[in-house]
Amino acid sequence: MAHVQKVILGLSVAARAAGTFTTLQTLTPTVRTFSRSQPLSQNIPEGLWNLGRLNHVAIAVPDLKVASSFYENMLGAQVSEVVPVPEHGVSVVFVELGNTKLELLHPLGDESPIESFLKKNKAGGMHHICIEVDDIEAAVADLKQKKIRILSEKAKIGAHGKPVIFLHPKDCGGVLVELEEA
Secondary structure, eight states: OHHHHHHHHHHHHHHHHTTOOSSOOOOOOOOOOOOOSSOHHHHSOTTOOOEEEEEEEEEEOSOHHHHHHIIIIISOOEEOOOEEEGGGTEEEEEEEOSSOEEEEEEEOSTTOHHHHHHHHOTTOEEEEEEEEESOHHHHHHHHHHTTOOBSSSSOEEOTTSSEEEEEOGGGTTTOOEEEEEO
C-alpha cells in the first residue's frame, strides 16, 4: 500500500506542478468487521436445513475416455471407472481431488440433457456445481417458499447413490446448482 501511495503522490506532485490537480487524495483501505452475539448455529431455527461442502464440479465432455485420460495421465489424478446413471441420462467418471471431486459427464442416449448441452458447447465445459445439504426435503421446501425453481418434482438418486435435485440456473446467478443429501 505504501508503494501505491508513493506512486500516487509522485504523480500528484507532477500533475500539480503542471496545474492539473487541485487536491491530493490518498487511497486507504476500509476494513469492516461483523460480530454476532450468538454462534451461527444458534441463529438457525431448528428444523431447517444446513448447507454443506462443495461435493463436485461437473464438466460435460464430448469424449469421456479422452477427458478421463487427461486427468489421470497428464495431471496424475485418481479417476474412477465409468458409472452409467440412466435416470439422469449420463455416464460419469469421478476425478478425485484433495478437497472435492470433478464429475465428468457424457451423454447416455439421445435424450440426455448433456447431449443438448454439448450441441451448444462442442468442446464441453462446466455444467453444474453440486453442494451437499443435510436434509434435501427441508431444503427443497424452504427454497420453494423463497421462489427458487426446482427442476423436478422430487429428488432422484444420483451417481453417488444419494438423493439429488437441481435448482434453476436463472434463480442461482446463472449457475445450475445440484443439491445432494449428505
